[in-house]
Amino acid sequence: xxxxxxxxxxxxxxxxxxxxxxxxxxxxxxxxxxxxxxxxxxxxxxxxxxxxxxxxxxxxxxxxxxxxxxxxxxxxxxxxxxxxxxxxxxxxxxxxxxxx
Amino acid sequence: xxxxxxxxxxxxxxxxxxxxxxxxxxxxxxxxxxxxxxxxxxxxxxxxxxxxxxxxxxxxxxxxxxxxxxxxxxxxxxxxxxxxxxxxxxxxxxxxxxxxxxxxxxxxxxxxxxxxxxxxxxxxxxxxxxxxxxxxxxxxxxxxxxxxxxxxxxxxxxxxxxxxxxxxxxxxxxxxxxxxxxxxxxxxxxxxxxxxxxxxxxxxxxxxxxxxxxxxxxxxxxxxxxxxxxxxxxxxxxxxxxxxxxxxxxxxxxxxxxxxxxxxxxxxxxxxxxxxxxxxxxxxxxxxxxxxxxxxxxxxxxxxxxxxxxxxxxxxxxxxxxxxxxxxxxxxxxxxxxxxxxxxxxxxxxxxxxxxxxxxxxxxxxxxxxxxxxxxxxxxxxxxxxxxxxxxxxxxxxxxxxxxxxxxxxxxxxxxxxxxxxxxxxxxxxxxxxxxxxxxxxxxxxxxxxxxxxxxxxxxxxxxxxxxxxxxxxxxxxxxxxxxxxxxxxxxxxxxxxxxxxxxxxxxxxxxxxxxxxxxxxxxxxxxxxxxxxxxxxxxxxxxxxxxxxxxxxxxxxxxxxxxxxxxxxxxxxxxxxxxxxxxxxxxxxxxxxxxxxxxxxxxxxxxxxxxxxxxxxxxxxxxxxxxxxxxxxxxxxxxxxxxxxxxxxxxxxxxxxxxxxxxxxxxxxxxxxxxxxxxxxxxxxxxx
Numbered sequence: 001x002x003x004x005x006x007x008x009x010x011x012x013x014x015x016x017x018x019x020x021x022x023x024x025x026x027x028x029x030x031x032x033x034x035x036x037x038x039x040x041x042x043x044x045x046x047x048x049x050x051x052x053x054x055x056x057x058x059x060x061x062x063x064x065x066x067x068x069x070x071x072x073x074x075x076x077x078x079x080x081x082x083x084x085x086x087x088x089x090x091x092x093x094x095x096x097x098x099x100x
Numbered sequence: 101x102x103x104x105x106x107x108x109x110x111x112x113x114x115x116x117x118x119x120x121x122x123x124x125x126x127x128x129x130x131x132x133x134x135x136x137x138x139x140x141x142x143x144x145x146x147x148x149x150x151x152x153x154x155x156x157x158x159x160x161x162x163x164x165x166x167x168x169x170x171x172x173x174x175x176x177x178x179x180x181x182x183x184x185x186x187x188x189x190x191x192x193x194x195x196x197x198x199x200x201x202x203x204x205x206x207x208x209x210x211x212x213x214x215x216x217x218x219x220x221x222x223x224x225x226x227x228x229x230x231x232x233x234x235x236x237x238x239x240x241x242x243x244x245x246x247x248x249x250x251x252x253x254x255x256x257x258x259x260x261x262x263x264x265x266x267x268x269x270x271x272x273x274x275x276x277x278x279x280x281x282x283x284x285x286x287x288x289x290x291x292x293x294x295x296x297x298x299x300x301x302x303x304x305x306x307x308x309x310x311x312x313x314x315x316x317x318x319x320x321x322x323x324x325x326x327x328x329x330x331x332x333x334x335x336x337x338x339x340x341x342x343x344x345x346x347x348x349x350x351x352x353x354x355x356x357x358x359x360x361x362x363x364x365x366x367x368x369x370x371x372x373x374x375x376x377x378x379x380x381x382x383x384x385x386x387x388x389x390x391x392x393x394x395x396x397x398x399x400x401x402x403x404x405x406x407x408x409x410x411x412x413x414x415x416x417x418x419x420x421x422x423x424x425x426x427x428x429x430x431x432x433x434x435x436x437x438x439x440x441x442x443x444x445x446x447x448x449x450x451x452x453x454x455x456x457x458x459x460x461x462x463x464x465x466x467x468x469x470x471x472x473x474x475x476x477x478x479x480x481x482x483x484x485x486x487x488x489x490x491x492x493x494x495x496x497x498x499x500x501x502x503x504x505x506x507x508x509x510x511x512x513x514x515x516x517x518x519x520x521x522x523x524x525x526x527x528x529x530x531x532x533x534x535x536x537x538x539x540x541x542x543x544x545x546x547x548x549x550x551x552x553x554x555x556x557x558x559x560x561x562x563x564x565x566x567x568x569x570x571x572x573x574x575x576x577x578x579x580x581x582x583x584x585x586x587x588x589x590x591x592x593x594x595x596x597x598x599x600x601x602x603x604x605x606x607x608x609x610x611x612x613x614x615x616x617x618x619x620x621x622x623x624x625x626x627x628x629x630x631x632x633x634x635x636x637x638x639x640x641x642x643x644x645x646x647x648x649x650x651x652x653x654x655x656x657x658x659x660x661x662x663x664x665x666x667x668x669x670x671x672x673x674x675x676x677x678x679x680x681x682x683x684x685x686x687x688x689x690x691x692x693x694x695x696x697x698x699x700x701x702x703x704x705x706x707x708x709x710x711x712x713x714x715x716x717x718x719x720x721x722x723x724x725x726x727x728x729x730x731x732x733x734x735x736x737x738x739x740x741x742x743x744x745x746x747x748x749x750x751x752x753x754x755x756x757x758x759x760x761x762x763x764x765x766x767x768x769x770x771x772x773x774x775x776x777x778x779x780x781x782x783x784x785x786x787x788x789x
Contacts, residue, residue, distance in 0.1 A: 004107045039326070049338060056308055068108060100327065
């Protein structure tokens with residue numbers, strides 16, 4: 001009954017890539033997307049405090065996605081792309097930061 | 101879903117589940133009891149509780165006593181009023197007054213009895229309730245434990261989501277197909293899915309709120325960045341009740357009675373009960389009383405109310421009505437209510453308790469499925485032994501928690517008022533008995549036996565809980581009922597119920613169930629392991645001779661040469677590191693370390709022998725020794741050195757980030773020790789020629 005091994009990539013480097021993409025990349029995406037939302041939407045404090053419910057759910061979803069890739073480094077590529085875009089959105093929004 | 105994705109999801113669910121299973125079991129088992137923390141403390145104390153309405157507490161007397169002992173002037177105080185207990189907890193910050201004495205500049209956390217005004221420190225007031233509550237997020241491991249449990253919660257969420265995906269199609273059929281008369285593995289599989297789904301909403305809540313409570317720092321980092329690191333402003337926006345006021349100077353006026361303000365606040369709204377109070381700048385000219393409370397549960401789910409008074413003038417500076425919602429505050433209260441089940445009273449907490457134990461059952465069945473599925477005749481003996489070992493250890497740790505916890509209840513009852521430092525006493529007792537139980541069951545190597553005898557001993561000890569309570573504190577059932585001491589009664593009743601169920605299960609589990617397990621169908625003959633391994637090695641060797649390929653690894657080094665080299669590299673690293681440490685002498689510091697007496701202190705020897713000396717020793721011995729125990733010893737020491745070196749790099753990066761050459765060498769050392777561990781692991785697994 002265990003999962004069929006032929007579908008799994010057992011290479012330790014691949015596993016490392018997928019886990020690190022999910023944990024680290026996933027965290028950065030979660031943080032940046034939440035920060036951007038708080039900057040761009042109305043009621044910034046309300047958005048900010050809602051993090052406590054959504055943050056770990058989003059992070060968990062982003063933990064799962066890299067495992068669906070055949071190649072873990074491609075997951076990193078995708079995540080890096082998203083991080084760059086979000087960073088741009090965040091920096092733009094940060095110019096009139098409502099929290100300071 | 102494609103076949104591949106299904107298998108990937110399945111593997112994610114299995115691996116994450118198995119890795120966190122033991123920790124998660126402890127979290128849920130201890131967490132179930134943590135729901136009754138206050139009741140357990142009352143039960144342990146054994147003294148009747150007066151159920152004084154919080155507004156009627158004589159705060160002035162308590163504050164006066166505290167002032168005599170701890171000099172309150174200039175301090176900020178926080179009073180947690182609890183609900184029913186006769187003890188309230190008080191934390192006080194160090195005095196902000198520049199003229200304050202040394203004594204007043206120490207912060208304190210203590211409990212005050214609302215009747216006698218006696219105070220107790222944290223270790224004195226420590227109880228089994230507190231212990232189980234803290235065990236539930238591994239607080240016994242300082243700092244690390246909290247993050248560990250946080251990540252367990254995160255991966256629990258991961259296991260939940262992947263579990264739902266994997267079992268999606270089978271949820272409904274399994275629900276109806278559930279039949280305990282079928283083979284064991286099917287029972288476990290069906291129960292795992294069926295009960296997992298019933299508990300899902302509950303488990304989801306705990307995964308999300310638990311992750312937040314333990315890993316809130318990871319949420320605070322982005323929030324802090326948004327606030328441009330202005331933490332005071334962040335806290336003021338999100339936790340307005342904790343707002344700090346600057347200290348101006350000591351007031352000459354008398355301290356206004358706190359009792360009046362407490363009564364005034366409590367009667368300001370109907371059915372309003374005090375929960376918490378803050379006194380800011382005690383004895384100062386701008387002294388503030390902040391008194392907070394909530395409406396009765398039946399009236400509103402979330403109802404935070406609060407009045408901020410200027411203590412000297414008695415003016416209301418700010419007011420938050422419990423009838424009016426403020427999203428930023430209420431959302432934080434919701435997360436607390438959901439996690440601690442402090443709404444709906446005892447019935448709801450009982451539901452939480454049952455669901456927590458159901459979750460424990462789901463975790464155990466998951467582990468059982470895992471070990472069952474991996475014990476087939478066709479599998480290599482080493483692999484089967486490994487699976488069996490993991491199963492024995494996991495079940496020993498998890499299942500022995502029941503009798504050990506029951507025994508701990510007896511222990512605290514017998515030893516009540518005996519130890520001054522109850523904290524240490526409970527730590528030692530709980531962890532040592534648990535360790536003994538784990539070792540006993542682990543080396544018994546029989547999951548059926550572990551299960552059966554944990555249930556039996558849990559039942560016997562569980563029945564003894566109310567009996568001991570009666571004999572030692574005189575709190576028999578009929579006494580507590582007639583005196584309306586329901587907190588104490590609850591714990592007795594709970595143990596009777598737990599013990600009865602344990603006994604029921606003990607009799608229900610028959611040897612014939614055991615006969616169906618894979619370990620009985622394909623038993624492992626522990627007495628002849630050597631013969632089995634040798635037999636298998638022969639088979640493999642035969643295969644190998646057919647497939648023998650020339651070793652064309654260009655980087656090939658004989659294993660021991662490799663290991664010796666790596667040990668030596670680690671030693672070089674230590675030497676370099678010392679030289680770099682000396683380098684500051686050339687550039688900055690004087691040669692003597694402050695406070696040095698001309699003699700090398702013992703700690704220096706200790707560290708040098710432990711780190712450099714032992715690394716050298718292993719390198720030297722590897723030249724000559726290759727015994728099995730030695731490989732294991734090297735492996736374990738290698739891991740310790742690797743952890744130390746990694747920690748060292750992180751520490752260096754945090755504290756002396758611009759000492760580039762040192763960080764570089766430390767990084768190389770960490771790398772060398774990681775390679776060393778990898779190779780030592782391979783070496784210890786190599787068959788001895």
